Amino acid sequence: MKRRHFLKGAGAAGAASVAAATPFASPAIAQGRTEWRMVTTWPKNFPGLGVGAQRLADRITAMSDGRLNIRVFGGGELVPPLQALDAVIEGAAEMSHGAAYYWQGKNRGLSFFTGVPYGMTSRELSAWVRYQGGQEIWDEIYDQFGVKGFLSGDTGTQAGGWFKRELTGVADIRGLRFRTPGLGGQVWDRLGATVVNLPAGEIFQALQSGALDAAEFVGPYNDLALGFYQVAKNYYFPSFIEPGLATELVVSKAKFLALPKDLQTIIEVACQAEYDQVASDFYANDPVALRTLVNQHGAIVRRFPDEILEAGAKAAVDIITELRDSGDALTRKTAESFVAALALLRERTDTVDHAFVEARRKYLEI
16 A cells, blocks of 8 residues: 555645634434544554544444444544544544543543553453453543543554664663654653654654654554655564554543434444454554565564663553552552553463463474
């Protein structure tokens, strides 16, 4: 896929200006059929994420037999990408599709519902949210803003990022201008990087212009399409800051509760289906894309030096401890619940999953 196909208009000032100048039309309601607008933080047709948002909208529309028709707007088409949640809060759209850690400025607890440095894998995260109280705490946070969140996608463990220069230790990070969001961004900040957050459609230009020295987004499937290999060749694995990133669907709570019960259930079930579908999409396409990046574009796959991994873990512990001691009750409650669930869930991961994968790596030859 060529970058222009899905970056067209994404985050562009022109598109944002047009969106800002155009009055928002009310959703159509006719003969028992309702149209809702979904604004996203992703470019239109963006692999995995943008495609997942569209597929989720299509699922809801089909499962409701058109009674609830979802119209999708890519990042920058109706509102700028990082204003998607505000569009729902302010009533300019009924749904947004993005990542909860983009909104950590509203409440730091929201970062726990996307990805935490050295935190939960995707399966651990969904177990916490669905079975160990995570959803209820998430609802408490979003109740303050009149919205409700659902897990809507899963990238799995991400890549660590593209760097113009090889990293030999923590000293190489100091002063590095690095695009990375959420609590992970705070980890890199403490390691000495100058951290910024940009939507997908703006990262390549910032790397190309020299405004950034390094950037991470998701992994090979997305990064191939974004073209980062054209500017930086050192591709680091794995991401220790995003071990199981989740996307979210956010809906206006008042409008959601006004729907018939069956339509509420359709939204919830469609999100659960997409959480698993997006994970499968990334698992299937990441290794294919990585081969292309290495064999056709000269990407150099590297592992982070142990010194950086260890320093990152220490910074992660410090940040999570601070959040557990936060003066904000909901942030503190979220962090405490997350840490307690992680302590339990990692017993299974370490004892069963990790042990199996290590044995397979060592002994299976086919």
